[in-house]
Amino acid sequence: MKAFPFKGMLVIWGIFMLMGAVLFAERSGIHYEGSKSQSAYLSENQIVTEKEAVKELKKTCLVIMDSQQEDSQLAWEQFERIFQDMKVGTDVADLKTDTLPNLDSYETVVVLMSDLEPLKEGIIEISNWVKSGGSAMFAMALQKDTYASLIEQKLGIISSGYENSFVDSIYFDSDFLIGGGKSYAITDGFDSARQVELSEKAQVYAWAKELGGIPLIWENAYGDGKFVVDNFGLYEKAVRGFYAASYSLLTDIGVYPVINGSAFYLDDFPSPVPNGDGTYVKRDYGTSIQEFYSNIWWPDMLNLASQYGLKYTGVMIENYEDKTDGEITKQTDNERFQYFGNMVLHQGGELGYHGYNHQPLCLGDTDYGDVLPYKTWKNEKAMESAMSELMRFGKKMFPGTQMSVYVPPSNVLSEQGRKMLAQKFPQIKTIASNYFAGECAYTQEFEVADDGIVEQPRIISGAILDDYMQMAAVSELNMHFVNSHFMHPDDLLDEDRGAKLGWEKLKNRLEEYMDWLYDSAPELRNLTGSELSGAIERYGALTYEKNVTDKSVELKLNHFYDEAYLMLRFNDGIPGKVTGGELEHVTGNLYLLHAVNDEVTIEKK
Incomplete structure (x- = not known):
């Protein structure tokens, strides 16, 4: 049968007709109701918080620190959370008051001390334990002294200097971690790395500045x-x-749970037409702010979503008035x-709450000083009235749409405001x-709070990602396998957020980040805010038991x-057939396991 010559044109015409119908419906105020998909959240009686889950962990790691050393305390503050999130059960020996326990009771030892003097003969004890088959990690740059000299050669060091070297960037081996194969700048670098020369037998994974620079992360076999x-x-x-990637090098098979999710937030969206200086919009496009957002910015954002498979979570603000009475x-x-x-809903995204106005939920005991140009609320009743109005408005605009995510204006939320949300607005399931900490910021970890609300921090923001944000982004891919980004439509009106560069350059910067993200982690799932919260609930509760033999790796998931x-991380052996899940190669000897059963077996080749 002869093909109809205009078939392709009819398809294109049909697509445009469909788009026109959708736009007409939306312009006419016809409401969109998403498909009645199952909630991503676990039911209340299923939730086990991470704090509860880690109480069950077997203590397999001994952490040795000295609270008299300030940097040891700083390191432990981070490692305590690292081990909790990796679901590593730990005992802590603080040499200020404790003596070393029997090392044979542990699978790994982590030393959080730069000055090894308090260890004394314990250094020899650790060395002998490793020689007999143990695995130990020295996680801090060591001082050059007599005690460090006792163990240097065993660590793979053949010579070292007394002075530390300046480190302003880190280059990671491409096979070591996600996003490796390039250098990442360090904000406010300093003389932080010990000058060392390593044995040829040492395996180096990271260097200062560039490949072949001062070694920053390495492993060295010693005995068994x-x-x-x-x-x-x-x-x-x-x-x-x-540090999580380094710790995963220690045992034959390194294992730790991750979230696996990427969320992109649009704060203040939808909202009234943003206020601000439209100078650069007029310079580049010769149009009004309102027309720019409708005809240029939003179509570009939709194109990015289509290109990378993003699901936007837009958080709504009803007005920009500053009344707080x-x-x-x-x-x-x-x-x-x-x-x-x-349009957000049609795109596969989600809507949430941002504010009745842009005044954070804070009472008179909050002092913004010169940091933020906000007012505090007259009383709790005023805060509650504002939130009630926002929810009424959201329900009117989008009937049948479930909204459960709340983003505090400017990421500011007081203790009273947080308590009010939990007690008065049970539909809020995610904050x-x-x-990262900041002046007045409500700072979070990835976890379920005691009241059941999911704490879901955003890691990076805007279209101009500075060195610190890029470092944080690659770190979190390797810590939680997560990306969480937010931007505001009015970024384009603020010189401090790059308005002078113009939207085309900002869009290109954003696209460069997305290219890097999905090239580095193609296995990363694109999720909405509530879907990411569901992933956090599952991740937080998960613990595992590991049994490694010559032929297989067996995991029991609790x-x-x-x-x-x-x-x-397969430090020994190559993975083969998987039962109870699927294994995807990430980089080097690192793999992502998607478990669909509580018992997973991975054969070793």
């Missing part, structure tokens, strides 16, 4: 065991993933909200704020619900 050394001297939240002014410009909100994700 292994030492791993971290020599970069940074002890902060933004580098946790590098409890007097409510209802929004009447419904069309803009329905148009953009319905998405900040991963608090398993329907699926789970874990990182596995």
